[in-house]
Amino acid sequence: MMDADTAELLAQSLERAFRNTSGKEVEAALEEVGWREALDEEGAAVVPLLFARQGEANATSGALDDVLTSALGLPTGPGTAFVLPEFGAYAPPGSLHDGDLALQGLGSARMAAADRAVVLATRPDGALSAVVVDTGEVEVRPIGGVDPRLGLCAVGGRHVSATGETPVTPAAWDAALAVGRVALAHELIGASRTMLRLAREHALTRVQFGKPIAAFQAVRHRLAECLVAIDSAEAAAGAAIGADSEVSPLLAGMAKAVAGRNARTVARHCQQVLAGVGFTDEHDFHRYFRRVLTLDGLLGDARTLTRALGEELLRERRLPAAPPL
Amino acid sequence: MDLQEFRTGLDAWLDEHEPELAAGFGPEVSFDAEMAHLSKVKRMTFDAGWMRWGWPERVGGLGGSTLMRAYLGEALAARDMIEPGIYSMTEVLAPTMIGFARPELAAEMVPRLLRGDETWCQGFSEPSTGSNLGSLACRARRDGDAWRVSGQKVWTSLAQYAHRCVLLTRTGPPESGSRGITALFVDMDSPGITVRPIRALHGRDEFCEVFFDDVRVPDDRRLGEVDGGWAIAMDLLPYERSTSLWHRSAYLRQRLGHLLASAPEGALDPAELGEVVQMAFAFHARSRATQHRMARGERLGPETSIDKVLLATTEQAVFDLVAGAVPAAVALGGDADGDRWRTGFLYSRAATIYGGSAEIQRDIIARRLLDLGDGR
Numbered sequence: 001m002m003d004a005d006t007a008e009l010l011a012q013s014l015e016r017a018f019r020n021t022s023g024k025e026v027e028a029a030l031e032e033v034g035w036r037e038a039l040d041e042e043g044a045a046v047v048p049l050l051f052a053r054q055g056e057a058n059a060t061s062g063a064l065d066d067v068l069t070s071a072l073g074l075p076t077g078p079g080t081a082f083v084l085p086e087f088g089a090y091a092p093p094g095s096l097h098d099g100d101l102a103l104q105g106l107g108s109a110r111m112a113a114a115d116r117a118v119v120l121a122t123r124p125d126g127a128l129s130a131v132v133v134d135t136g137e138v139e140v141r142p143i144g145g146v147d148p149r150l151g152l153c154a155v156g157g158r159h160v161s162a163t164g165e166t167p168v169t170p171a172a173w174d175a176a177l178a179v180g181r182v183a184l185a186h187e188l189i190g191a192s193r194t195m196l197r198l199a200r201e202h203a204l205t206r207v208q209f210g211k212p213i214a215a216f217q218a219v220r221h222r223l224a225e226c227l228v229a230i231d232s233a234e235a236a237a238g239a240a241i242g243a244d245s246e247v248s249p250l251l252a253g254m255a256k257a258v259a260g261r262n263a264r265t266v267a268r269h270c271q272q273v274l275a276g277v278g279f280t281d282e283h284d285f286h287r288y289f290r291r292v293l294t295l296d297g298l299l300g301d302a303r304t305l306t307r308a309l310g311e312e313l314l315r316e317r318r319l320p321a322a323p324p325l
Numbered sequence: 326m327d328l329q330e331f332r333t334g335l336d337a338w339l340d341e342h343e344p345e346l347a348a349g350f351g352p353e354v355s356f357d358a359e360m361a362h363l364s365k366v367k368r369m370t371f372d373a374g375w376m377r378w379g380w381p382e383r384v385g386g387l388g389g390s391t392l393m394r395a396y397l398g399e400a401l402a403a404r405d406m407i408e409p410g411i412y413s414m415t416e417v418l419a420p421t422m423i424g425f426a427r428p429e430l431a432a433e434m435v436p437r438l439l440r441g442d443e444t445w446c447q448g449f450s451e452p453s454t455g456s457n458l459g460s461l462a463c464r465a466r467r468d469g470d471a472w473r474v475s476g477q478k479v480w481t482s483l484a485q486y487a488h489r490c491v492l493l494t495r496t497g498p499p500e501s502g503s504r505g506i507t508a509l510f511v512d513m514d515s516p517g518i519t520v521r522p523i524r525a526l527h528g529r530d531e532f533c534e535v536f537f538d539d540v541r542v543p544d545d546r547r548l549g550e551v552d553g554g555w556a557i558a559m560d561l562l563p564y565e566r567s568t569s570l571w572h573r574s575a576y577l578r579q580r581l582g583h584l585l586a587s588a589p590e591g592a593l594d595p596a597e598l599g600e601v602v603q604m605a606f607a608f609h610a611r612s613r614a615t616q617h618r619m620a621r622g623e624r625l626g627p628e629t630s631i632d633k634v635l636l637a638t639t640e641q642a643v644f645d646l647v648a649g650a651v652p653a654a655v656a657l658g659g660d661a662d663g664d665r666w667r668t669g670f671l672y673s674r675a676a677t678i679y680g681g682s683a684e685i686q687r688d689i690i691a692r693r694l695l696d697l698g699d700g701r
Contacts, residue, residue, distance in 0.1 A: 200695055200697070203697065204697065204698070211701075212698070214691075214697040214698055214700075215697075215698060215700050215701060216700075217684075217688070217700065220687065220688065220691035220692075220695075220697055220700060221684070221687045221688075221691065223691060223695055223697065224634075224686075224687035224688075224690035224691045224694075224695065225687070227631065227690055227694060227695060228631050228634045228635065228638075228690065231611065231628075231631050232607040232608065232610075232611055232631070232635055233607065235607060235610035235611035235613075235614055236603075236606060236607040236610045236611075238610065238614065239606075239609075239610035239613065239614075251606070254602070254603045254606050254607075255607075257599075257603055258603050258604075258606075258607050261600075261603075303596070305599075306596055306599035306600050306603060307595050307596045307599055308599070309595075309598075309599035309602065309603065310593070310594070310595030310596055310597070310598040310599030310600075310602070311595045311599075313585060313595075313598055313599070313602060314585075314593060314595055314598065317585055317586055318582070318585065318586065319578060319581055319582040319585055319602070322578065322606060322609045322610075323609075323610070323613065324332075325328060325392050325395060325396055325399070325613060325616060325617075
């Protein structure tokens with residue numbers, strides 16, 4: 001377990017790394033910080049440190065690729081990307097028939113420059129495999145969408161040959177999804193914190209009726225609501241990682257849903273407080289708003305995760321245990 | 326004793342004493358009976374030692390982490406042995422006495438509260454003083470080695486059962502605001518005190534009006550400094566939003582679990598259910614972190630307003646889910662289950678009002694946590 005001083009140092013280095021503007025520079029800076037080594041050594045404990053700052057900075061990197069690849073026990077590297085499930089969903093993006101891979105999913109900003117990609121694929125008998133493919137063999141198409149700066153791309157292909165294949169148990173895939181969801185939850189929380197910071201600064205400097213709009217209760221309560229939303233999402237995401245750095249799949253799914261839903265709440269209130277200026281491309285708010293709309297859709301969006309949780313609870317008819325004191 | 330040991334020992338003891346500790350529910354269970362049961366649970370847990378852990382030895386406790394107190398209330402609420410609203414008042418009143426009463430007074434009185442021998446109440450709100458606590462008017466006038474108190478309090482929970490009252494009084498000039506308030510520890514059988522219970526929406530006389538007509542209170546019953554009562558109120562309010570809320574979280578989980586186990590097929594919408602369970606989890610996670618901060622000796626402050634907003638939002642969401650899933654039980658149910666859903670649903674409407682309204686909590690968050698200025 002990392003001590004507090006080491007964590008603080010790592011956090012500061014990560015913060016500096018995310019000051020770079022391009023995804024490529026961020027990747028190089030993360031390499032220098034030794035992020036992948038920290039991930040190997042400390043596991044999920046370092047995930048909040050990185051993703052909260054990535055979210056705060058509106059930065060983009062291949063860190064999620066590293067987290068998912070490493071969670072499946074495969075070697076990570078700057079040239080290895082991970083194919084994410086389709087937007088909103090979390091079913092494995094690949095299917096495998098007699099060594100013949102078909103895939104349809106999403107890639108991070110790393111995908112375009114990567115040599116290899118890891119694809120989670122379902123076999124006809126329902127078993128799972130992590131398949132490694134050459135990125136030259138798959139079709140990678142940039143997605144503009146609502147958040148072009150994220151660098152998301154569509155990844156697809158038929159009859160792709162695998163260069164390597166590792167069986168993956170359903171529990172291992174659940175565990176990988178869990179740590180990925182905790183990562184995204186923290187990134188959503190980081191983005192939410194910056195939206196609140198921007199709206200707060202605006203409320204304190206924008207003068208109407210002879211006083212800063214921060215003096216008006218309607219504005220104050222919206223911003224207070226944002227802090228409640230952020231702090232509760234953070235508590236949930238924190239509770240999903242146990243003292244032993246183990247991530248609970250159930251709690252991680254709940255934390256991701258809370259973070260996605262609450263980030264939209266924060267965006268709604270902050271946009272209203274920022275008013276006209278928050279509706280322009282000239283103010284930074286829009287970058288964060290675009291980011292949370294997109295991040296919510298990765299590894300299962302809030303709506304999908306929430307409904308799936310409810311259905312599962314109705315099958316079991318039992319409230320799952322919450323983390324003990 | 327560490328928390329793990331405490332948990333294992335307490336769980337076994339509760340299993341063993343389940344029949345005596347189980348609370349009764351239903352329209353025929355009076356509030357008097359509920360209060361008598363609460364005293365019994367406190368007495369049994371005190372005599373067996375459980376209630377004493379987490380409290381300082383100088384007030385009859387056995388010392389150790391405050392997490393043990395948090396777990397005791399959680400375990401009792403999760404097993405349906407107590408109603409946390411009336412149980413958790415100890416979590417607010419005892420720390421006030423420990424922090425501000427003369428040591429001999431605290432040592433004499435706190436064990437009576439912990440053991441359930443006595444009920445105490447908290448005289449803060451007044452007819453003209455709701456959210457604006459600093460404007461209170463109930464007057465205390467110096468009279469030799471005593472004070473003479475005249476005025477009125479309202480929303481005083483359990484005053485009709487109370488032996489003592491932690492009372493905030495005006496000792497400075499009327500315009501002295503938060504600077505002219507003094508806290509007194511008042512015997513409720515003092516001549517000149519009249520209590521009028523108020524029937525609340527959920528069918529319980531939980532709150533009262535309390536009238537003080539020239540009531541004599543010795544100065545050795547003063548808590549803290551003369552004109553220093555505001556510090557006590559500020560110190561105590563975060564407690565109202567910490568361990569008590571952890572107990573309430575356990576109660577909400579118990580209710581949610583019961584709904585999930587008992588709702589008819591098709592009554593619960595999976596998306597609505599999932600969202601409420603997620604909210605309850607986030608609240609639980611937040612409150613758990615607060616318990617750990619308190620146990621580490623951190624000073625609790627305005628950040629506990631976040632906990633209170635989450636409790637209020639979650640409690641109303643849980644009972645809105647109940648009202649949607651079993652509407653006939655809530656509206657018409659005459660059996661114990663229906664009566665309890667109805668009482669719980671109605672009481673949940675107060676969650677955004679009591680203990681600092683939803684608006685006051687957001688004001689605190691805006692001013693103290695977001696540093697948005699004083700709003701003027």
